[in-house]
Amino acid sequence: MQLIIGSHVSFSKDKQMLGSVIEALSYKANTFMFYTGAPQNTNRLPIDEHLTQLAHNLMLNENINIDDVIVHAPYIVNLANDKNKDFNIDFLTREVKRVEELGVSKLVLHPGSHVGLGIEKGIENIIDSLNAVLTPDTKVTICLETMAGKGTEIGSRFEELKAIIDGVTYQDKVAVCLDTCHINDAGYDLDDFNAILDEFDNIIGLDKLYVIHVNDSKNIRGAKKDRHENIGYGTIGFNNLLNVLYNDRIQKVPKILETPYINTEEGSFAPYKFEIEMIRAKKFNDHLETDVVADNK
Ligand code: FE
Numbered sequence: 001m002q003l004i005i006g007s008h009v010s011f012s013k014d015k016q017m018l019g020s021v022i023e024a025l026s027y028k029a030n031t032f033m034f035y036t037g038a039p040q041n042t043n044r045l046p047i048d049e050h051l052t053q054l055a056h057n058l059m060l061n062e063n064i065n066i067d068d069v070i071v072h073a074p075y076i077v078n079l080a081n082d083k084n085k086d087f088n089i090d091f092l093t094r095e096v097k098r099v100e101e102l103g104v105s106k107l108v109l110h111p112g113s114h115v116g117l118g119i120e121k122g123i124e125n126i127i128d129s130l131n132a133v134l135t136p137d138t139k140v141t142i143c144l145e146t147m148a149g150k151g152t153e154i155g156s157r158f159e160e161l162k163a164i165i166d167g168v169t170y171q172d173k174v175a176v177c178l179d180t181c182h183i184n185d186a187g188y189d190l191d192d193f194n195a196i197l198d199e200f201d202n203i204i205g206l207d208k209l210y211v212i213h214v215n216d217s218k219n220i221r222g223a224k225k226d227r228h229e230n231i232g233y234g235t236i237g238f239n240n241l242l243n244v245l246y247n248d249r250i251q252k253v254p255k256i257l258e259t260p261y262i263n264t265e266e267g268s269f270a271p272y273k274f275e276i277e278m279i280r281a282k283k284f285n286d287h288l289e290t291d292v293v294a295d296n297k
């Protein structure tokens with residue numbers, strides 16, 4: 001089975017998406033995800049047409065399908081709370097434009113935190129803002145991410161995501177990104193991923209599952225924490241993650257790693273090349289840190 005697998009990569013000022021493709025290829029990935037600027041702020045530079053063209057040419061040569069590539073919206077955009085509503089709508093509208101200019105079709109977005117307003121009001125706010133952003137001409141699908149349920153986060157139950165989608169006018173422009181660490185922390189049992197897919201199918205519909213974030217978790221099921229762990233090193237475990245990665249019901253859905261960098265005295269290094277290698281080999285690598293550090297010498 002042909003895995004569509006990649007990781008979070010950077011998007012630099014000088015190379016933009018061309019740099020992202022080159023980084024993804026260095027991990028032997030066939031897709032990737034990036035933020036169009038820093039994840040924690042909304043400062044964004046214009047998209048460079050020439051660099052975008054070079055990135056597309058390289059992807060064509062290397063058999064990376066642009067439809068599998070993902071952009072993640074900055075996580076400070078909070079549509080659930082009506083504070084900064086106009087700014088958020090304006091930013092997201094411009095972000096959708098940038099994503100369209102890049103030729104990318106999927107934008108992952110955290111639904112947001114209601115910060116005391118309550119889930120129902122939070123969902124209403126998200127719907128209002130999405131309806132202000134999406135038009136009949138929008139080419140990007142906004143993929144609402146399943147959340148861990150930390151604090152007042154919305155989207156830790158499939159029912160909440162379904163309620164958002166139901167309220168959106170252009171429903172063909174909204175889908176879901178399922179994050180394995182987040183659903184574990186929200187209480188879903190990854191020992192039986194097929195049961196999770198059944199539930200997702202019953203509530204939302206599997207055709208709405210556009211992206212999977214494959215992460216292990218530092219915390220036990222139901223902890224509502226959201227701390228990612230390297231593949232096979234957390235509470236979900238290598239075999240359960242393989243069952244997600246190789247499940248034939250979601251074969252065509254891109255799988256993206258957002259596992260933590262390996263931090264040592266020598267520096268901080270991306271683990272993705274070796275995580276992708278162990279996933280392809282279906283064999284757990286119990287010396288990930290050693291391999292990653294040696295590779296960066
Ligand atoms: Fe996310």
Ligand code: FE
Pocket residue numbers: 145179213258
């Ligand atoms: Fe995620």
Ligand code: ZN
Pocket residue numbers: 179181182226227228
């Ligand atoms: Zn997370």
